[in-house]
Amino acid sequence: MPSKGVQAFTYIGVPNVSIELSVPKQSITRRDQGFWSGSLEVESRNIDSFFNKKGRFTFKVFHHGKQITEQWIDVNAITGNASGGTMESIADTPSIFHHDFIISYGLYEAGPGHEPLPNQHQCYITVTRNYSKWxxxxxxxxxxxxxxxxxxxxxxxxxxxxxxxxxxxxxxxxxxxxxxxxxxxxxxxxxxxxxxxxxxxxxxxxxxxxxxxxxxxxxxxxxxxxxxxxxxxxxxxxxxxxxxxxxxxxxxxxxxxxxxxxxxxxxxxxxxxxxxxxxxxxxxxxxxxxxxxxxxxxxxxxxxxxxxxxxxxxxxxxxxxxxxxxxxxxxxxxxxxxxxxxxxxxxxxxxxxxxxxxxxxxxxxxxxxxxxxxxxxxxxxxxxxxxxxxxxxxxxxxxxxxxxxxxxxxxxxxxxxxxxxxxxxxxxxxxxxxxxxxxxxxxxxxxxxxxxxxxxxxxxxxxxxxxxxxxxxx
The missing domain is CATH 3.20.20.190 (Phosphatidylinositol (PI) phosphodiesterase)
Known part of the structure; x- marks a missing residue:
């Protein structure tokens, strides 16, 4: 069945923070500090609609279990295109300042994929302490x-x-x-x-x-x-x-x-x-x-x-x-x-x-x-x-x-x-x-x-x- 991958790259630099990544019927939660990367797949078989084969890629950041932000984009499992949502434009992904830490993130849309460029969409997320006065x-x-x-x-x-x-x-x-x-x-x-x-x-x-x-x-x-x-x-x-x-x-x-x-x-x-x-x-x-x-x-x-x-x-x-x-x-x-x-x-x-x-x-x-x-x-x-x-x-x-x-x-x-x-x-x-x-x-x-x-x-x-x-x- 047709599908489209999203490769995620995370970095957690503060304690008590978790990042939850999800697509239809698949989710990953990261809690350990440091670098991590992994892939999620938007599978057409996991999307209930027969005509609309868009599945949502979402990431959420939690601090002490409380949700701080949710960002998402819809991925078409057949064409590979990503559209809509909060990450549709680079300009729409500014860093988020929350009390003592900062969330920076961005999304690259791979489309159908062309060599030598990535075939999977690329999303990076970092959560680190506020360094205004480092x-x-x-x-x-x-x-x-x-x-x-x-x-x-x-x-x-x-x-x-x-x-x-x-x-x-x-x-x-x-x-x-x-x-x-x-x-x-x-x-x-x-x-x-x-x-x-x-x-x-x-x-x-x-x-x-x-x-x-x-x-x-x-x-x-x-x-x-x-x-x-x-x-x-x-x-x-x-x-x-x-x-x-x-x-x-x-x-x-x-x-x-x-x-x-x-x-x-x-x-x-x-x-x-x-x-x-x-x-x-x-x-x-x-x-x-x-x-x-x-x-x-x-x-x-x-x-x-x-x-x-x-x-x-x-x-x-x-x-x-x-x-x-x-x-x-x-x-x-x-x-x-x-x-x-x-x-x-x-x-x-x-x-x-x-x-x-x-x-x-x-x-x-x-x-x-x-x-x-x-x-x-x-x-x-x-x-x-x-x-x-x-x-x-x-x-x-x-x-x-x-x-x-x-x-x-x-x-x-x-x-x-x-x-x-x-x-x-x-x-x-x-x-x-x-x-x-x-x-x-x-x-x-x-x-x-x-x-x-x-x-x-x-x-x-x-x-x-x-x-x-x-x-x-x-």
Missing amino acids: VTNLAPPGSEEEKKPFHRLVLPSAHDVGMNSMESSAALLRKVGGAAVATLLKRTDNTFCRVVDKLSGYPIELIAPNIIYSLSITQKDSLESMLRIGARYFEFRPARLHNSIRSRGALPDKLYFMHSAIPGMGYDTFLQGVIKFLRANRDEIIVVQLRWDGVPSDCAHPSSEEKKQYIENAIRDHAGGEINVGNLDDMKHRTIAELRRDKKRLLMLDSVNTLSTYTDDGNATINGQSIVDAFPRVLDDRGAQRRAGFVLIQCQATATNIQKALLHSIKDAGVTTSVLLATKGVCDHKTLPWCRDNVVDKCELGKTVVLMNDWLDGATVDVAAGLSRRRLAK
Whole structure:
């Protein structure tokens, strides 16, 4: 009988929590802390209706037996499609903040399944403690831990923080149309260009919004939520709109986060959000690195004076005299206590050399194994670690570099079919346990370590905070 599978990935990081997963006539309950993955099958024979072969996949989170949330989507056992419910769109799956813990989750719709993409729908769920003040809690003011160097910390990071919504791209589409956006992608993204050549006659401009969703959106929570989940390091690529559309008035003429030539969050909005969070959490410290990887020259990069002006305006207008800006030297040589004393709780870096685990080939994966294989090859080079400004461990897959996967993602583009989301659960369940078990031994104690991920979640932060605790104890 026809059926469709749902592969679930869970992480529980707090006691007295359970996650119940169910499809018609099958359910699984997870109570143990840590990582778990398993499959459920929506079987047409288990659906009573003769004509309607949709079965509901549901997950519920309980705390001390009390239900905290229920999320669901209907899965057609015959066609494989998933629709309706609370997880029909990436934008409809924000993290849930409940007292002392956070629930992060997401769903990838596999549809009928196309090689090399997963054949089963993918759902990830993490339940972890509230990490809004995790640096404060690990190194409280006046504690011995606070006297340790800041570089002992392992900082969780939201990869491509500025691509967390369609707000800027939607405004662009309304003004210049999908054809213009498709043209921008063809001009600036070689992988996309090669795939588009294989889609001769396909109306790319008609599905431009879904293409952007599938290829560029890497986060789904607001900046405030990412900070509350626990992100403490961000890379931001500020640049102006592409020259071909800059004068057309689609968006204000200012600096935006750029994913290739696709604009995301405004740089001023980002700085304001970070400073607002720091004022509300007076012992937290955040690192921001500016860089321009992959941003085409037709998207004007800011001058040194313009970069200086943006940060000075943000501090003047929003810091209230409570925050000073630090730099790489502060990150490398100051203790946590010294940074707090001098109010240097926003450390701004600019194109600092890093030792990164990322490679185009290694991160171009569906199952994450090549990412894990690259970790020891990169990190075993202690000389390279010492020469670098800091160590950047990138857990996210870049499946958009797999031409066949990208082709299917574009043809079937939709708000739950992101090729980037397809890899989230399976990669995290390999990369994060490896980091948990190896980073303390593999990474220099005298270098800050960053743990970066798409779709920032509690498991990434829980692992980073645990590593920080162990490094502070040395």
